[in-house]
């Protein structure tokens with residue numbers, strides 16, 4: 001059973017991402033889409049995610065921000081992912097327990113003035129039975145790069161402190177990549193997203209004593225685009241929310257992009273081809 | 277309050293009882309229809325929103341005198357009631373225990389605040405702690421389709437209406453920057469639009485792929501809130517929570533009446 005944690009700034013799409021994962025079976029059925037993956041949400045907490053997908057995301061709304069909770073209060077989202085192997089009848093089973101965190105947790109790291117409650121949560125997040133951390137980022141302006149790199153720098157010092165430099169995996173992912181400026185960068189996010197827009201953030205990770213084998217870069221979009229041959233983003237932006245909030249444009253066409261790749265890599269160390 | 281909610285939520289999970297406790301407050305000027313809206317919600321003829329602990333008739337007897345709804349008394353300031361609301365959402369029924377607070381329109385007058393600083397503070401705290409705020413607005417005189425049989429002098433002019441709206445914007449911006457959910461109901465829709473037609477545009481049909489919340493809001497905003505579009509965006513950017521959502525409501529159409537509640541229940 002792999003324990004994973006998700007961190008990242010406010011409104012970067014962490015909870016929406018998990019909802020999409022829990023709702024994957026229904027979307028697959030609705031789109032008559034054959035994929036090498038099956039996702040099985042297990043337990044009440046994961047069912048809650050499914051409900052939110054149905055009640056909130058499908059009817060064109062945004063989820064509420066996640067509140068700061070202690071590790072033991074946090075929901076435990078359990079999933080079983082089945083991967084059908086090409087050219088054989090075998091399926092690979094991946095069992096995950098994922099914990100979602102409030103964006104405040106990541107944002108407050110930047111100041112270096114860390115709230116003791118948050119520190120306790122990070123301590124739990126870095127227990128030895130946690131195998132990986134998904135860092136989901138949402139913006140790419142210069143100021144954002146500065147904030148992100150400051151937060152990650154302090155996160156890395158926690159890794160030092162709890163001796164997780166060598167055995168924790170980090171997937172650094174850019175979310176909401178259906179946005180025009182990012183969509184073409186999705187093929188090579190290391191270069192065309194992180195290199196082009198978040199170079200300071202990338203550098204902080206690369207220049208640290210963190211085991212580089214355990215670091216990987218991803219581009220994902222929970223909302224995706226309208227169709228394979230119609231790359232218009234499946235999203236509508238909320239006026240007044242500075243591009244940070246959006247809702248699905250055509251819920252019936254909802255098909256996330258690259259949702260599972262980071263989780264698959266965090267649990268197996270293997271990368272997947274694009275477009276699954 | 278949020279901490280408390282989390283604890284409650286946590287316990288409700290342990291007990292496997294899906295009852296969520298929420299505070300929802302109605303605000304708005306005098307005679308915009310706040311009390312009527314809440315009362316009408318308890319009407320046993322419902323579609324997707326049902327009140328399970330209040331009898332329509334009892335409440336009506338309590339609130340009506342001589343066939344007229346009584347203005348909410350200002351001095352005891354807040355009229356609190358606990359409503360058990362059962363809402364039918366796409367993922368099934370959701371039970372909410374709503375602490376419904378009605379406010380008298382009078383409190384929005386400057387003079388009242390000056391004379392009742394303690395009550396004003398109490399009200400303010402109540403608004404700030406509510407998960408959902410429902411602002412009820414009247415129509416304005418110049419609305420193109422205002423029913424000619426109504427005495428339009430009862431309503432503010434467009435200019436007055438816009439000025440008043442700006443004061444609401446300031447109120448949200450400076451007094452409630454942490455508001456999670458603000459919904460605005462332009463009430464008495466029966467007086468300024470064809471409610472059957474709007475019901476068919478906006479109505480809630482969970483089994484059919486009709487408009488989503490964002491599209492409903494855009495439709496209403498485009499048609500009925502055109503004069504304050506930028507102010508609406510201003511509220512959304514000045515508050516922490518979800519973007520503001522606009523509705524048209526009336527006590528004479530159940531579908532339109534239920535919409536804000538369906539919306540709040542799915543969000544909160």
Ligand SMILES: Nc1nc2c(ncn2[C@@H]2O[C@H](COP(=O)(O)OP(=O)(O)OP(=O)(O)O)[C@@H](O)[C@H]2O)c(=O)[nH]1
Nearest residue numbers: 011012013014015016062065066103222223245246
């Ligand atoms: N354009 C676009 N918007 C998205 C995507 N995923 C999520 N969003 C929007 O981003 C906003 C924030 O999403 P959340 O999932 O609540 O973000 P979060 O990271 O959990 O935020 P906190 O809980 O506050 O830390 C919402 O308006 C979502 O609809 C995406 O793939 N593309």
Ligand SMILES: Nc1nc2c(ncn2[C@@H]2O[C@H](COP(=O)(O)OP(=O)(O)O)[C@@H](O)[C@H]2O)c(=O)[nH]1
Nearest residue numbers: 306307308309310311312345464465526527528
């Ligand atoms: N035509 C019409 N009148 C309404 C509606 N809602 C309320 N009213 C009337 O507006 C007046 C003020 O209502 P009341 O609920 O006391 O307003 P409050 O002071 O905001 O609580 C009453 O005469 C109501 O009957 C509505 O949807 N349509």
Ligand SMILES: [Mg+2]
Nearest residue numbers: 014015065066
């Ligand atoms: Mg969240």
